[in-house]
Amino acid sequence: xxxxxxxxxxxxxxxxxxxxxxxxxxxxxxxxxxxxxxxxxxxxxxxxxxxxxxxxxxxxxxxxxxxxxxxxxxxxxxxxxxxxxxxxxxxxxxxxxxxxxxxxxxxxxxxxxxxxxxxxxxxxxxxxxxxxxxxxxxxxxxxxxxxxxxxxxxxxxxxxxxxxxxxxxxxxxxxxxxxxxxxxxxxxxxxxxxxxxxxxxxxxxxxxxxxxxxxxxxxxxxxxxxxxxxxxxxxx
Numbered sequence: 001x002x003x004x005x006x007x008x009x010x011x012x013x014x015x016x017x018x019x020x021x022x023x024x025x026x027x028x029x030x031x032x033x034x035x036x037x038x039x040x041x042x043x044x045x046x047x048x049x050x051x052x053x054x055x056x057x058x059x060x061x062x063x064x065x066x067x068x069x070x071x072x073x074x075x076x077x078x079x080x081x082x083x084x085x086x087x088x089x090x091x092x093x094x095x096x097x098x099x100x101x102x103x104x105x106x107x108x109x110x111x112x113x114x115x116x117x118x119x120x121x122x123x124x125x126x127x128x129x130x131x132x133x134x135x136x137x138x139x140x141x142x143x144x145x146x147x148x149x150x151x152x153x154x155x156x157x158x159x160x161x162x163x164x165x166x167x168x169x170x171x172x173x174x175x176x177x178x179x180x181x182x183x184x185x186x187x188x189x190x191x192x193x194x195x196x197x198x199x200x201x202x203x204x205x206x207x208x209x210x211x212x213x214x215x216x217x218x219x220x221x222x223x224x225x226x227x228x229x230x231x232x233x234x235x236x
Contacts, residue, residue: 015098019105023087026112030083033115036122037076043129044069050136051180056143056190057136059180065132069125083111139190146194150174153201160205170200 044066051059090104154174161167174197176182177190184190 012098015101015105019090019101019108022105022108022112023090026083026108026115027087029112029115029119030080033076033119033122034080036119036126037073040069040122040126040129041073043126043133044073047129047133047136050133050140054178055140056147056178056194057140057180058182058184058190061180061183062132062136069129072122072125083115086111142191143194146191146198147178150177150194150198150201153198157201157205164204166204167201170197170204173197173200 047062047066051057051062086107151174154171157167157170173182177193177197182190182193184193
């Protein structure tokens, strides 16, 4: 494959074999890294596909986190092309001194080990994104009944009130929640935010909150992390 040559003053057959094996290992590690990056890209797209549907998922927060992953994918093609050029330069070298062969062996060994280590990091980032996807699906399921109640309260309030700045403000807040533009305060959840809007709309109608079966205060208790429902696993 490689057309290694042995000429007086150049490398020995043993050195050529070591170089060839080292390059093959480095190439295999890069092929595995290619697949790892593809898994990362697939996981990123799966998360992105969940956003922007108006179902209350924290789109702005999640997109900000995904933006930290994208450069990793963007940088890989250039790094891969650089490696391929280095490999091509050693396919049929001529007049190469033994010292240059030794340096090439070291270089390809380092690049192969680096690719293996990077693959572990990329695989971890992909797993984190898949965990984020699963968490977003869970959040969407939890939010669905709360969103339905909040929108029912909005419809009822519209039927009874008109020209109310408070109603307009509550409607804007509900829209912001639906479109994922709200950063939830510390120790709060998105479910809390939807309940707050429902209570606010019920109060605007002048009905006793206790008499409204759909309106009730949050019972989840504080959540230990900022943007509790907003975040999910880290993305590496």
